[in-house]
Amino acid sequence: MSDEPEHYFTAEPASDAERRPLVVRLAGRDVEVEVASGVFSPGGIDKGTQVLLRQVPAPPSGDLLDLGCGWGALALTMALESPHATVWAVDVNTRALDLVRRNAERLGLAGVRAVAPDAVPDDVTFAAIWSNPPIRVGKQALHDLLRRWLPRLAPDAAAWLVVQKNLGSDSLARWIETELGLPTGRAASSKGFRVLRVAR
Numbered sequence: 001m002s003d004e005p006e007h008y009f010t011a012e013p014a015s016d017a018e019r020r021p022l023v024v025r026l027a028g029r030d031v032e033v034e035v036a037s038g039v040f041s042p043g044g045i046d047k048g049t050q051v052l053l054r055q056v057p058a059p060p061s062g063d064l065l066d067l068g069c070g071w072g073a074l075a076l077t078m079a080l081e082s083p084h085a086t087v088w089a090v091d092v093n094t095r096a097l098d099l100v101r102r103n104a105e106r107l108g109l110a111g112v113r114a115v116a117p118d119a120v121p122d123d124v125t126f127a128a129i130w131s132n133p134p135i136r137v138g139k140q141a142l143h144d145l146l147r148r149w150l151p152r153l154a155p156d157a158a159a160w161l162v163v164q165k166n167l168g169s170d171s172l173a174r175w176i177e178t179e180l181g182l183p184t185g186r187a188a189s190s191k192g193f194r195v196l197r198v199a200r
């Protein structure tokens with residue numbers, strides 16, 4: 001994780017003047033999205049997110065989750081790669097959710113649902129979860145977040161998490177295994193990041 005603005009949990013939707021275009025490569029295509037200050041990594045795709053995108057297998061169909069979606073690098077990629085999926089892009093930052101909605105619309109991705117955590121129906125289970133989780137919220141808040149969402153993996157589904165090695169990726173993997181009882185392996189290690197695969 002890098003360059004998180006301090007106010008990234010609280011920003012309201014960005015005004016026309018605050019939003020700016022950014023060309024990024026998602027799912028092998030150069031696409032234009034909108035970003036704004038007050039969301040995670042507005043200058044481009046975060047390094048950790050790039051590591052995850054290089055390592056993760058193509059998403060299945062069904063309900064997919066981008067947990068902590070920011071402006072949507074992971075959710076938009078899922079939707080581009082799995083056009084019939086319903087992609088839940090979840091964040092507590094309303095500015096981020098607004099950007100994801102705008103970006104999905106701009107790219108014609110009708111399956112993306114950018115919503116606050118409580119707006120995901122309780123009976124939805126996920127065929128895959130991708131996340132660059134908010135490590136800097138603190139251990140307890142991070143554990144609460146993972147305890148809430150990882151058990152909602154569908155049978156045989158997997159979650160893919162990218163965590164900086166020096167921000168505790170290995171102890172987090174052990175915590176997921178012991179506390180949530182979900183087998184967790186190190187799927188890849190690159191540029192100081194670990195990609196964790198959490199199985200159901």
Ligand SMILES: C[S@@+](CC[C@H](N)C(=O)[O-])C[C@H]1O[C@@H](n2cnc3c(N)ncnc32)[C@H](O)[C@@H]1O
Nearest residue numbers: 001040049068069070090091092093132133134
């Ligand atoms: C490291 S950023 C990743 C953003 C985006 N997925 C990316 O790869 O660029 C983590 C995100 O988690 C969000 N977040 C923090 N607490 C959260 C919570 N309790 N529930 C959902 N999202 C949360 C933050 O607002 C932030 O956008």
